[in-house]
Amino acid sequence: MINVQKLAFSYQRSQPILKNIEFCAARGQCTAILGNNGAGKSTLIKCLNRILKPQQGIVYVNGQNIYNLNQNDIAKHMAYVAQRNVRDRLTVYDSILLGRKPYITFEPNREDYQIVESVIQRMRLGSFALRYIDELSGGEMQKVILARALAQQPDVLLLDEPTSNLDLGNQHEVLAIIREIARTERISVIIIIHDLNLALRYCDRFIFLDNNTIFAYGGVEIMTPENIESIYGIPVMVHKVNGVTVIIPTPDM
Amino acid sequence: MRNIVTYQGYIRHKKVLILFVLLIVVLAALVAVSAGSAGLPLKEVLATFLGYGSGQASVIIFNYRLPRVIVAIVAGIGLASAGCVMQCILHNPLASATTLGISQGAAFGASFAIIVLGAGTQYQTLESVSFSNPYVVSICAFMGALLSTFIILGLSHIKKVTPESMVLSGVALGALFAGATTLLQYFAEDVKVAAVVFWTFGDLGRAGWNEVTIMAVATLLALIYFILNRWNFNALLSGEETAKGLGVNVTRLLILSMFISSLIASIIVSFIGIINFIGLIAPHIVRPLVGNDYRYLLPVTALVGSLLLLASDIAARLVLAPIILPIGAITSFLGAPMFIYLVYKGVGRR
Numbered sequence: 043m044i045n046v047q048k049l050a051f052s053y054q055r056s057q058p059i060l061k062n063i064e065f066c067a068a069r070g071q072c073t074a075i076l077g078n079n080g081a082g083k084s085t086l087i088k089c090l091n092r093i094l095k096p097q098q099g100i101v102y103v104n105g106q107n108i109y110n111l112n113q114n115d116i117a118k119h120m121a122y123v124a125q126r127n128v129r130d131r132l133t134v135y136d137s138i139l140l141g142r143k144p145y146i147t148f149e150p151n152r153e154d155y156q157i158v159e160s161v162i163q164r165m166r167l168g169s170f171a172l173r174y175i176d177e178l179s180g181g182e183m184q185k186v187i188l189a190r191a192l193a194q195q196p197d198v199l200l201l202d203e204p205t206s207n208l209d210l211g212n213q214h215e216v217l218a219i220i221r222e223i224a225r226t227e228r229i230s231v232i233i234i235i236h237d238l239n240l241a242l243r244y245c246d247r248f249i250f251l252d253n254n255t256i257f258a259y260g261g262v263e264i265m266t267p268e269n270i271e272s273i274y275g276i277p278v279m280v281h282k283v284n285g286v287t288v289i290i291p292t293p294d295m
Numbered sequence: 296m297r298n299i300v301t302y303q304g305y306i307r308h309k310k311v312l313i314l315f316v317l318l319i320v321v322l323a324a325l326v327a328v329s330a331g332s333a334g335l336p337l338k339e340v341l342a343t344f345l346g347y348g349s350g351q352a353s354v355i356i357f358n359y360r361l362p363r364v365i366v367a368i369v370a371g372i373g374l375a376s377a378g379c380v381m382q383c384i385l386h387n388p389l390a391s392a393t394t395l396g397i398s399q400g401a402a403f404g405a406s407f408a409i410i411v412l413g414a415g416t417q418y419q420t421l422e423s424v425s426f427s428n429p430y431v432v433s434i435c436a437f438m439g440a441l442l443s444t445f446i447i448l449g450l451s452h453i454k455k456v457t458p459e460s461m462v463l464s465g466v467a468l469g470a471l472f473a474g475a476t477t478l479l480q481y482f483a484e485d486v487k488v489a490a491v492v493f494w495t496f497g498d499l500g501r502a503g504w505n506e507v508t509i510m511a512v513a514t515l516l517a518l519i520y521f522i523l524n525r526w527n528f529n530a531l532l533s534g535e536e537t538a539k540g541l542g543v544n545v546t547r548l549l550i551l552s553m554f555i556s557s558l559i560a561s562i563i564v565s566f567i568g569i570i571n572f573i574g575l576i577a578p579h580i581v582r583p584l585v586g587n588d589y590r591y592l593l594p595v596t597a598l599v600g601s602l603l604l605l606a607s608d609i610a611a612r613l614v615l616a617p618i619i620l621p622i623g624a625i626t627s628f629l630g631a632p633m634f635i636y637l638v639y640k641g642v643g644r645r
Contacts, residue, residue, distance in 0.1 A: 117542030123540075132588055135305075140533075144541065159298055171301065171302065
């Protein structure tokens, strides 16, 4: 469970990027952060695990003030998947083992290897565990990055547009894995996502960011045509197709 | 547990590779002790090490050859591991002491000592050329190299520490120091200019046992720091934000690693002059063999650095014996074509 209180952030001598951000996300839930480009979504997610240092606010994870911890201890509670991941000449196994870095003092111990093993099996990465990650496809790479985050054994998983470079099939596969991980591992997942239909399909709660603060926060009931038009500036229709809520933009209708 | 077993086999291969390269370094070191204008067969070298050698062999080996060979090993380890770390923290495959202006800073310091402070009359001995006041030259070279380092770190600190700003400042400083050195030379006497030019060639024979000890201790300490941070370097490969997300204090790692790798390069360059390409090329030779995992890249690169320097030194002493060719020129001659080959073969990954 993550509880964010009165979070505010600005770069030096500039306008505030975030102000008065307050929300909480329960274990096992996926929370989507939505909003226009430049609304501060990535900044918010980076403030949560102190990649950026907010000027104000507190973040509690399971009741513990995360800002009282050093970066290494924060990494034991919160894992972060960046929007862009540099591919390097590391094997899949080594990349996932890197997720154990916050726990490793000099060399990985037996427990570290056991956790990596279980993550590899869970993500079905065994067939290419010793391949270099710069040889992988986009979908495979994203699974490796997720696996590395899972190896951190976090309480909170922060994902910055994990599906933005993936094809349709891989978008659904990766999001289905993320939702399943949230449910079975009881992890709070906070995910930045641009596609509202993907968000509706795989997330439980939604946060709309606008004008540097939270415009609306709640369940599917906040996904109204009025809210969406107010944020994105184009009219939409919200329908149910085979029991699934879908959003159809109608700019010319 | 199938994947662990396969992985441990893969790790075993890497460890065997480290031992294999270590063995080659030891063999190359023996050949280097034996090679030279005063020929010493390998058998006599081994006999001397075991205490059965002739007096003349002992003098040649312990007074001239051995310090030279140990300097090659230590400087190779230091320059290569510093280059390897700089390339990681600066996210730049071209990062090395030369591209960051450290070598040029040292050259300026040495020029200042020789031309302005008059520490530079050189004289020739059996296997090397020495300066009348080598300590003043070394100290000034070290100050010049450190000046470069501090300016880069200072500028980055005033604004924001980014790898790009460090590399760009380094390139600019390199040009500035090169310009300043040229100006000093322009107004100097011919003999002093010759001494400066000679200093910049680089010479492994310049360092005695005291200098060897200083270089070895500094290199060892730097290597320990680098090895303790190998997981952090691996995390940094995935980008700064990912590294922070994995618990790395990126700013501290960047500044300390930059400082230590520059310091080690400065110490080595100030004692033996400018040695090109070792810091740049050694990591690029090793990456296709072991990947970019700093747990293995660092030790293998360090060993390959010393191997390159030993090989260059053997070549420098044998090609036109009894003339010893400048080591810096030989490393460039060996390094540049190899580097171009690696770049065009497409394996010179960061």
